[in-house]
Amino acid sequence: xxxxxxxxxxxxxxxxxxxxxxxxxxxxxxxxxxxxxxxxxxxxxxxxxxxxxxxxxxxxxxxxxxxxxxxxxxxxxxxxxxxxxxxxxxxxxxxxxxxxxxxxxxxxxxxxxxxxxxxxxxxxxxxxxxxxxxxxxxxxxxxxxxxxxxxxxxxxxxxxxxxxxxxxxxxxxxxxxxxxxxxxxxxxxxxxxxxxxxxxxxxxxxxxxxxxxxxxxxxxxxxxxxxxxxxxxxxxxxxxxxxxxxxxxxxxxxxxxxxxxxxxxxxxxxxxxxxxxxxxxxxxxxxxxx
Amino acid sequence: xxxxxxxxxxxxxxxxxxxxxxxxxxxxxxxxxxxxxxxxxxxxxxxxxxxxxxxxxxxxxxxxxxxxxxxxxxxxxxxxxxxxxxxxxxxxxxxxxxxxxxxxxxxxxxxxxxxxxxxxxxxxxxxxxxxxxxxxxxxxxxxxxxxxxxxxxxxxxxxxxxxxxxxxxxxxxxxxxxxxxxxxxxxxxxxxxxxxxxxxxxxxxxxxxxxxxxxxxxxxxxxxxxxxxxxxxxx
Numbered sequence: 420x421x422x423x424x425x426x427x428x429x430x431x432x433x434x435x436x437x438x439x440x441x442x443x444x445x446x447x448x449x450x451x452x453x454x455x456x457x458x459x460x461x462x463x464x465x466x467x468x469x470x471x472x473x474x475x476x477x478x479x480x481x482x483x484x485x486x487x488x489x490x491x492x493x494x495x496x497x498x499x500x501x502x503x504x505x506x507x508x509x510x511x512x513x514x515x516x517x518x519x520x521x522x523x524x525x526x527x528x529x530x531x532x533x534x535x536x537x538x539x540x541x542x543x544x545x546x547x548x549x550x551x552x553x554x555x556x557x558x559x560x561x562x563x564x565x566x567x568x569x570x571x572x573x574x575x576x577x578x579x580x581x582x583x584x585x586x587x588x589x590x591x592x593x594x595x596x597x598x599x600x601x602x603x604x605x606x607x608x609x610x611x612x613x614x615x616x617x618x619x620x621x622x623x624x625x626x627x628x629x630x631x632x633x634x635x636x637x638x639x640x641x642x643x644x645x646x647x648x649x650x651x652x653x654x655x656x657x658x659x660x661x662x663x664x665x666x667x668x669x670x671x672x673x674x675x676x677x678x679x680x681x682x683x684x685x686x687x688x689x690x691x692x693x694x695x696x697x698x699x700x701x702x703x704x705x706x707x708x709x
Numbered sequence: 710x711x712x713x714x715x716x717x718x719x720x721x722x723x724x725x726x727x728x729x730x731x732x733x734x735x736x737x738x739x740x741x742x743x744x745x746x747x748x749x750x751x752x753x754x755x756x757x758x759x760x761x762x763x764x765x766x767x768x769x770x771x772x773x774x775x776x777x778x779x780x781x782x783x784x785x786x787x788x789x790x791x792x793x794x795x796x797x798x799x800x801x802x803x804x805x806x807x808x809x810x811x812x813x814x815x816x817x818x819x820x821x822x823x824x825x826x827x828x829x830x831x832x833x834x835x836x837x838x839x840x841x842x843x844x845x846x847x848x849x850x851x852x853x854x855x856x857x858x859x860x861x862x863x864x865x866x867x868x869x870x871x872x873x874x875x876x877x878x879x880x881x882x883x884x885x886x887x888x889x890x891x892x893x894x895x896x897x898x899x900x901x902x903x904x905x906x907x908x909x910x911x912x913x914x915x916x917x918x919x920x921x922x923x924x925x926x927x928x929x930x931x932x933x934x935x936x937x938x939x940x941x942x943x944x
Contacts, residue, residue, distance in 0.1 A: 439735065445898075445901075449901065449905050450909070453902070492904075494903075495900055495904040495907060496896060496899040496900040496903045497903075498903050498906075498907075499903075522755060522756045522759035522760065523752075523755070525755070554762075555762070555763055556763070558760075558763060560815050561808075561811050561812060561815055562767075572771070574766075575766065575770045575771070575774065576766055576770065580766070610823070613823055614816070614820065618822055618823065629899070630896020631893050631896040631897070634888065634892055638831070641831040642828050643827065643831065651896055652899035652902065652903060653895070653899070667903070667910070670906060671899075671906045674902045674905070674906075675895075675898065679895070682894060682898075
């Protein structure tokens with residue numbers, strides 16, 4: 420056996436490259452694609468079209484329970500879907516009751532409504548009259564169940580401590596009075612909402628989920644527990660395209676594409692190296708590296 | 710003044726983010742420790758304030774409105790604090806038992822429908838449909854369910870047709886796991902790209918983002934090379 424195969428040579432380098440190169444490459448590719456996007460075309464999935472169709476069933480004045488079941492980090496992934504969906508809500512003139520499922524939710528309204536300012540100004544969409552933020556109300560399943568049964572016994576003030584009396588929320592007695600639940604989720608109280616609102620009161624629920632939870636929510640979609648699903652940033656970008664309002668989703672699609680390509684290249688390099696190295700020298704057995 | 714504070718918050722936020730990312734370098738360094746403990750401290754502070762606000766809004770305001778039964782929830786909550794007391798720690802078991810019992814009862818009542826009955830119902834569907842793609846989809850579900858179930862037959866020897874169906878089931882599971890891994894990577898990348906997008910929009914942030922990334926990378930390398938990283942970082 421020659422020296423190269425003993426040491427593993429190029430194959431060993433390919434199989435055991437430092438994972439920090441992967442991080443560095445991803446950083447560089449993502450950053451560059453965001454700074455200099457080339458606008459690669461994207462296709463629109465049937466799932467996103469169904470989500471848009473579901474939102475189109477809403478009429479002016481309908482009551483939507485917008486549940487922000489996400490931490491600030493999760494919002495970074497769901498941002499395109501959150502913004503695009505709320506643009507639709509504002510344009511349609513639906514009444515929004517916004518709740519958080521995580522204490523970090525309190526950081527979200529200023530961030531989100533700053534980006535929706537053009538829409539809230541154009542449609543004269545104001546807090547208190549058209550939307551009410553009831554704040555962090557879902558610490559656990561019991562809280563969701565209680566709120567679903569008797570809304571006003573559990574929510575008396577909004578997130579700023581002002582009474583919700585006299586707002587459109589007076590019409591709500593229990594969760595069954597909502598026309599739709601629009602959930603943005605990293606997996607916090609979503610199951611509880613399905614259990615205690617969808618199952619109990621039959622309120623249709625649309626979900627914008629982070630990528631990790633999409634397979635689980637696809638099962639819920641098939642089972643009819645949720646009526647539509649918007650998948651991760653990609654879904655948000657598709658929705659932006661459908662409503663003709665480019666935003667952070669479409670801007671980040673190049674980074675998405677090139678990020679995936681880079682990972683595929685790293686996987687191919689690793690696999691070629693692994694097979695080449697093990698076949699040539701049997702080093703895998705000797706070194707114990709698998 | 711306010712504008713300067715907003716600007717400073719953004720710039721510090723960008724820098725602290727990249728300081729946190731230096732954890733990917735795989736060696737301890739004080740920048741990462743600083744970022745990590747700042748985040749933990751701030752996060753804990755915010756969670757305490759929000760938690761207390763929640764108690765005020767739901768329990769205290771409820772009691773003021775005449776919902777006296779909520780007094781018991783406050784008492785149970787206070788009993789939970791005995792958890793840290795070395796002698797009277799056992800008192801916290803009562804509210805814990807109450808919480809676990811309530812949670813389980815609420816959950817079991819509905820989980821049977823969402824996780825079992827409705828999922829099984831969704832699996833048992835008519836195979837034939839006029840839409841070819843739907844037909845393919847339903848056949849795939851039926852074949853996958855049946856073959857994967859045979860893989861989990863542990864009480865009998867898998868031989869003959871059962872051996873082959875279990876093998877098919879095994880490979881179908883691999884495909885499923887692969888799809889879940891891909892979805893997970895897409896999700897994590899989406900999270901990262903979403904954050905990077907917010908660090909490069911509006912464009913005036915870009916120089917600070919690139920600068921912070923370079924400074925933190927160079928600092929991480931220097932801390933490793935000089936051996937100071939281990940010495941100066943906590944944990």
